[in-house]
Amino acid sequence: MRKEDTVKLISAEGFEFIIHKEAAMVSQTIRNMLTSPGSFAETQHGEVTFPEISTTILEKICKYFYWNLQFASGKETEFHIEPELTLELMMAANYLHT
Amino acid sequence: MYIRVKRNKTTYFIQCEPTETVLDIKQKLHVLIDQPVDDQRLILFSSGHVLEDVKTLADQKVENDSVVALTLRKDDNEFEDVNIARPTDFYQSRDPEGGSW
Numbered sequence: 563m564r565k566e567d568t569v570k571l572i573s574a575e576g577f578e579f580i581i582h583k584e585a586a587m588v589s590q591t592i593r594n595m596l597t598s599p600g601s602f603a604e605t606q607h608g609e610v611t612f613p614e615i616s617t618t619i620l621e622k623i624c625k626y627f628y629w630n631l632q633f634a635s636g637k638e639t640e641f642h643i644e645p646e647l648t649l650e651l652m653m654a655a656n657y658l659h660t
Numbered sequence: 661m662y663i664r665v666k667r668n669k670t671t672y673f674i675q676c677e678p679t680e681t682v683l684d685i686k687q688k689l690h691v692l693i694d695q696p697v698d699d700q701r702l703i704l705f706s707s708g709h710v711l712e713d714v715k716t717l718a719d720q721k722v723e724n725d726s727v728v729a730l731t732l733r734k735d736d737n738e739f740e741d742v743n744i745a746r747p748t749d750f751y752q753s754r755d756p757e758g759g760s761w
Contacts, residue, residue, distance in 0.1 A: 618747055625725065
């Protein structure tokens with residue numbers, strides 16, 4: 563794994579999650595941010611800040627990305643979601659097109 | 661599978677296999693954080709065990725989605741203490757009259 567193959571997602575509280583680009587691109591919104599032409603800061607540094615998404619939710623989303631990749635490659639497991647997270651998670655998923 | 665390597669406010673999602681050794685993980689981290697493998701110490705968060713380089717993840721009960729704390733060697737040659745910041749965002753600091761959405 564090379565450093566260029568990762569992206570840094572930053573939560574509302576400034577917590578950082580470093581994940582594979584491949585995983586992040588499960589989200590259509592992040593995919594667009596990272597692959598759009600032009601010299602956006604997001605594309606250049608591989609850093610995306612989400613001032614609207616709390617740390618707990620962002621971590622859950624990162625877990626989902628990896629789960630999604632595994633699922634797509636045939637490893638079908640369940641993805642557990644705590645009931646108290648569902649509403650915020652759905653709003654974030656809507657925003658991220660995930 | 662993946663593990664979550666945490667230090668301060670940063671989490672690294674590292675893709676790996678149960679058959680990989682802890683040294684393999686440290687080499688992956690080296691690429692990301694520019695710290696030599698000798699200056700890294702990994703600790704399984706749930707048990708507090710310091711992970712040994714030569715053993716595999718499976719040997720040391722590191723499973724998918726495990727949280728592993730990363731500590732680095734300080735200037736005085738000692739390793740720093742485990743320090744993982746936790747978000748206190750959830751519910752506590754939220755405006756009860758409706759959030760920032």
